[in-house]
Amino acid sequence: MKFRSTVTAGLASAALAVVTAAAQTSGTADRMMQPDNGFVAAAAQGGMAEVEMGKLAVQRASDQKVKDFGQRMVEDHGAANEHLRQVASKKGVTLPSEINARQKAAMAKLSRLSGAAFDRAYMADMVADHKEDVAEFQREASEGKDTEVKGFAQETLPTLQSHLSMAQDTQGQLKK
Numbered sequence: 001m002k003f004r005s006t007v008t009a010g011l012a013s014a015a016l017a018v019v020t021a022a023a024q025t026s027g028t029a030d031r032m033m034q035p036d037n038g039f040v041a042a043a044a045q046g047g048m049a050e051v052e053m054g055k056l057a058v059q060r061a062s063d064q065k066v067k068d069f070g071q072r073m074v075e076d077h078g079a080a081n082e083h084l085r086q087v088a089s090k091k092g093v094t095l096p097s098e099i100n101a102r103q104k105a106a107m108a109k110l111s112r113l114s115g116a117a118f119d120r121a122y123m124a125d126m127v128a129d130h131k132e133d134v135a136e137f138q139r140e141a142s143e144g145k146d147t148e149v150k151g152f153a154q155e156t157l158p159t160l161q162s163h164l165s166m167a168q169d170t171q172g173q174l175k176k
Helices: 002-025 034-060 064-091 101-111 115-143 147-174
Strands: none
Touching: 034 064, 034 101, 034 115, 034 147, 064 115, 064 147, 101 115, 115 147
């Protein structure tokens, strides 16, 4: 019996090694580490949400600074989304096609507002969202395993930091 369990354990170990080696040498999507895949999906959804909320700001905001900020989100996040699509395509990764439930709820809330109430809610959301984005992109830029995904995070991070600063400034001006 002891011999049989040793052989079984040896075969299981060999099978695991073969499966692991196959996963490492198969398509490029298999080589992207799980945390990098999670980052890519979250970045894609976040980028889509920024564009959609930016369009909403251009339509519904009463303050020109908020409208301008919204337009900037459409342009900058639209460009970042395209860059991320290119990286994902190279890796054979399919990006999410829609925003997540939390982002949908934020969009629904903003869609019901207009004027100064919209301005305040949108800018508060943009400050909070960009704080999260900066933290996530900093983490990926320093700890990412996939060099192209890590490079995307490193290239995009300064823009997100600029967005955070602009959002905070705009939000502060609304309170005056």
